[in-house]
Amino acid sequence: MSKSAVENVDVSPVNKKENRAMFEKREKIQPKKARGDFRRLKWIIMGATLAVYYMTPWIRWDRGVNAPDQAVLVDLARERFYFFFIEIWPQEVYYITGLLIMAAVALFLVTALFGRAWCGYSCPQTVWTDLFIYVERLIEGDRNARLKLDKAPMSGSKFGKRLLKHSIWIVIGVLTGGAWVFYFADAPTLLKELVTLEAATIAYSSIAVLAAATYVFGGLMREQVCTYMCPWPRLQGAMVGDETLTVTYHGARGEPRGPHKKGTSWEDGGHCIDCNQCVAVCPMGIDIRDGLQMECITCALCIDACNDVMDKVDLPRGLISYDTYTGQFVTDPNKKLKVRLIRPRTIIYGLILALVGAIMLVTMLNRSILDVNVIRDRNPLFVTLSDGSIRNGYTVKILNKTHEARHYKIDIQGLNNAQSWLQVDGPRNHALTVTVPEDALSSVKLFISVPSADVPGKTQDIDVIVTDMESAETETQTTSFKGPDK
Amino acid sequence: MTENFEKDEFSGTQTTGHEWDGIKELDTPMPRWWLWTMYATIIWAIGYWIIMPAWPMVSSFTKGVIGYSSRGSLEQALADASAAHATDRAALVTMELSAVKDDARTYQYALQGGKSAFAVNCSQCHGSGAQGAPGFPNLNDDDWLWGGSVDKIYETVKYGIRSDHDETRLGEMPAFLDDELLTRPEISDVADYVLSLSQSNSDADAVARGKTVFVEECASCHGDKATGLREFGAPNLTDAIWFYGGDKKTIVRTISKGRANVMPAWVDRLDDSTIRQMTLFVHSLGGGE
Numbered sequence: 001m002s003k004s005a006v007e008n009v010d011v012s013p014v015n016k017k018e019n020r021a022m023f024e025k026r027e028k029i030q031p032k033k034a035r036g037d038f039r040r041l042k043w044i045i046m047g048a049t050l051a052v053y054y055m056t057p058w059i060r061w062d063r064g065v066n067a068p069d070q071a072v073l074v075d076l077a078r079e080r081f082y083f084f085f086i087e088i089w090p091q092e093v094y095y096i097t098g099l100l101i102m103a104a105v106a107l108f109l110v111t112a113l114f115g116r117a118w119c120g121y122s123c124p125q126t127v128w129t130d131l132f133i134y135v136e137r138l139i140e141g142d143r144n145a146r147l148k149l150d151k152a153p154m155s156g157s158k159f160g161k162r163l164l165k166h167s168i169w170i171v172i173g174v175l176t177g178g179a180w181v182f183y184f185a186d187a188p189t190l191l192k193e194l195v196t197l198e199a200a201t202i203a204y205s206s207i208a209v210l211a212a213a214t215y216v217f218g219g220l221m222r223e224q225v226c227t228y229m230c231p232w233p234r235l236q237g238a239m240v241g242d243e244t245l246t247v248t249y250h251g252a253r254g255e256p257r258g259p260h261k262k263g264t265s266w267e268d269g270g271h272c273i274d275c276n277q278c279v280a281v282c283p284m285g286i287d288i289r290d291g292l293q294m295e296c297i298t299c300a301l302c303i304d305a306c307n308d309v310m311d312k313v314d315l316p317r318g319l320i321s322y323d324t325y326t327g328q329f330v331t332d333p334n335k336k337l338k339v340r341l342i343r344p345r346t347i348i349y350g351l352i353l354a355l356v357g358a359i360m361l362v363t364m365l366n367r368s369i370l371d372v373n374v375i376r377d378r379n380p381l382f383v384t385l386s387d388g389s390i391r392n393g394y395t396v397k398i399l400n401k402t403h404e405a406r407h408y409k410i411d412i413q414g415l416n417n418a419q420s421w422l423q424v425d426g427p428r429n430h431a432l433t434v435t436v437p438e439d440a441l442s443s444v445k446l447f448i449s450v451p452s453a454d455v456p457g458k459t460q461d462i463d464v465i466v467t468d469m470e471s472a473e474t475e476t477q478t479t480s481f482k483g484p485d486k
Numbered sequence: 487m488t489e490n491f492e493k494d495e496f497s498g499t500q501t502t503g504h505e506w507d508g509i510k511e512l513d514t515p516m517p518r519w520w521l522w523t524m525y526a527t528i529i530w531a532i533g534y535w536i537i538m539p540a541w542p543m544v545s546s547f548t549k550g551v552i553g554y555s556s557r558g559s560l561e562q563a564l565a566d567a568s569a570a571h572a573t574d575r576a577a578l579v580t581m582e583l584s585a586v587k588d589d590a591r592t593y594q595y596a597l598q599g600g601k602s603a604f605a606v607n608c609s610q611c612h613g614s615g616a617q618g619a620p621g622f623p624n625l626n627d628d629d630w631l632w633g634g635s636v637d638k639i640y641e642t643v644k645y646g647i648r649s650d651h652d653e654t655r656l657g658e659m660p661a662f663l664d665d666e667l668l669t670r671p672e673i674s675d676v677a678d679y680v681l682s683l684s685q686s687n688s689d690a691d692a693v694a695r696g697k698t699v700f701v702e703e704c705a706s707c708h709g710d711k712a713t714g715l716r717e718f719g720a721p722n723l724t725d726a727i728w729f730y731g732g733d734k735k736t737i738v739r740t741i742s743k744g745r746a747n748v749m750p751a752w753v754d755r756l757d758d759s760t761i762r763q764m765t766l767f768v769h770s771l772g773g774g775e
Contacts, residue, residue: 377615378615379613379614379615379617380613380615380616380624380626383617383624383626383627383772383773384624384627384727385627385628385629385726385727385773386627386628386629386722386726386727387725387726388684388725391626391627393626393772423770423772445772447772452726
């Protein structure tokens with residue numbers, strides 16, 4: 001079997017902690033293209049996440065008349081958040097809090113199990129940087145070509161390549177910001193407005209800000225965002241344990257590293273031939289052989305690169321692979337990977353996740369479509385009328401969360417001979433019926449007057465019962481009726 | 487001095503030449519972004535001086551090319567706010583007052599505007615909840631001296647009561663003792679009679695005597711049955727609501743000295759729209775007729 005010799009790359013891990021000097025200009029990282037299973041997985045995840053991001057606003061979801069038919073919509077003007085079958089009003093913002101808690105705990109769980117899988121595969125910073133590097137590679141070629149181009153003096157061809165690259169980056173940025181605004185308005189309408197230059201200024205400025213952020217973060221700053229700006233790498237140490245699966249260099253097997261002459265025995269040295277391929281492909285500019293480090297986003301591209309090399313030198317794969325902390329001391333390359341996924345830490349994270357999810361589900365299922373608030377007048381507390389009866393005033397707020405107008409009836413319990421009427425507009429409404437338009441809050445004035453003989457005294461608890469005349473759903477609010485001292 | 491400059495071997499940076507107890511200060515350059523930010527703010531400041539009012543002079547200041555002033559900006563904001571109301575205001579003043587209720591938008595506009603206009607102009611006497619005080623009627627109840635329909639309230643708010651306006655509502659409670667129209671015992675009897683109209687426990691003899699006096703002296707304004715007369719703003723004396731107080735001492739004082747509280751005419755101070763807003767607001771408080 002003849003294998004091509006492994007190229008030894010002259011590369012230095014520039015983002016390695018010891019190599020980063022303060023006040024020094026950042027050295028650009030030009031990652032080499034990796035080939036292998038993890039690279040393929042990353043392409044798939046990139047495609048899937050980008051598809052989710054770009055397609056979601058275009059999914060339609062029929063909610064009947066009087067409601068938007070966009071599946072995911074943050075309707076700031078009308079103060080609603082729509083997510084498929086869920087509709088959240090501003091006062092129900094705790095559902096979003098719940099979702100964020102679940103997202104955080106899920107992130108903890110994934111980190112405890114697989115290290116920084118989020119960072120390496122699905123974080124927008126990673127996905128977009130990967131996309132930007134892909135564009136860069138298409139135009140300027142792979143690592144060596146790019147290094148050469150960097151060193152070359154400015155010429156027509158270099159300028160053209162640079163111009164093309166940055167232009168495509170900016171287009172990607174604009175498309176990124178452009179997709180974002182569709183989450184906040186009806187997507188087809190907004191798209192039409194955007195192209196005919198009729199959309200709101202805020203839409204254009206949001207696109208501009210996000211386009212700039214995408215271009216700067218994905219094209220120019222890249223790994224610096226992860227290393228310097230993101231808090232997550234600094235927090236992850238709290239979730240990662242000895243049994244966490246993470247990208248690991250098997251030092252015990254690889255060391256002492258050094259060049260290996262074809263045909264000679266492997267007895268004298270470790271399996272690492274120090275070809276630096278793992279460093280060359282690293283988008284973070286580190287050397288995985290230094291062990292687990294804060295800068296590593298566990299994108300696993302070094303695994304692909306090293307496996308490639310191991311194939312070429314006829315050694316078993318897995319000198320760099322997903323393994324636990326203890327796994328790196330194993331010298332036998334054929335030893336089976338032993339992982340304990342279920343352990344106290346993951347059980348606790350899982351339980352918290354299930355608990356929050358269950359609370360969310362229960363509250364969601366019991367979510368009322370009617371909300372009533374009764375506020376009694378406090379100035380004046382009560383009014384004496386000509387015939388000596390005592391009148392109290394209340395503001396009744398009825399929230400109709402359905403998408404059609406509903407009729408409600410108000411009943412009062414706890415008073416004798418009470419006379420009540422609503423003052424909406426027009427004459428007094430003694431039938432105590434209110435019509436609330438769809439998806440709206442109506443505020444009506446309720447007056448209750450009690451003949452002086454029946455006034456219960458200084459204060460008396462009463463119930464105001466609001467009944468939905470269509471669904472018979474009721475909501476009771478307890479308030480009080482006040483009168484003078486007897 | 488210069489010979490003190492040296493390169494620090496760890497950082498590769500020059501020192502400033504300053505040394506304190508063996509500690510040397512590095513001459514570390516400012517971060518680039520920081521410098522650029524500072525330069526940008528300097529350029530911004532120069533532009534600001536040219537565009538906006540900036541430098542104080544002896545008796546004035548540099549005005550800036552766009553002629554901005556905070557007073558002008560306030561006036562503009564007020565004018566804008568006023569312009570934003572123009573349509574609703576125009577609708578309100580052209581409509582029949584009693585018909586405003588049928589126009590939901592204008593009615594809501596009037597109630598909200600009336601609420602704040604009431605707080606600014608009326609609450610000093612009538613109270614922040616329009617609950618009134620002795621001598622200042624409670625506007626929540628169903629007892630109206632001059633009438634409780636929107637048109638009547640509108641007229642009252644517009645021209646006031648015993649105000650200096652020509653159209654003002656006018657009614658007079660004479661000072662029966664001071665003007666020597668009644669004697670003290672007669673006044674006491676009338677007070678007993680008036681009290682008996684709304685309360686049961688009274689001195690029957692005094693009530694009988696008082697009734698004679700009432701029919702002679704008081705019925706012309708308060709009515710034969712003492713239920714009041716709105717043309718004169720004469721209160722109903724048989725109900726549970728007392729304008730100045732319902733104890734005998736206060737009633738005696740009212741009859742003896744007379745009462746003449748004043749409500750100003752708002753037509754000279756506020757525009758028609760605001761008066762209409764206040765009218766509709768007062769009418770909506772629960773006692774409107």
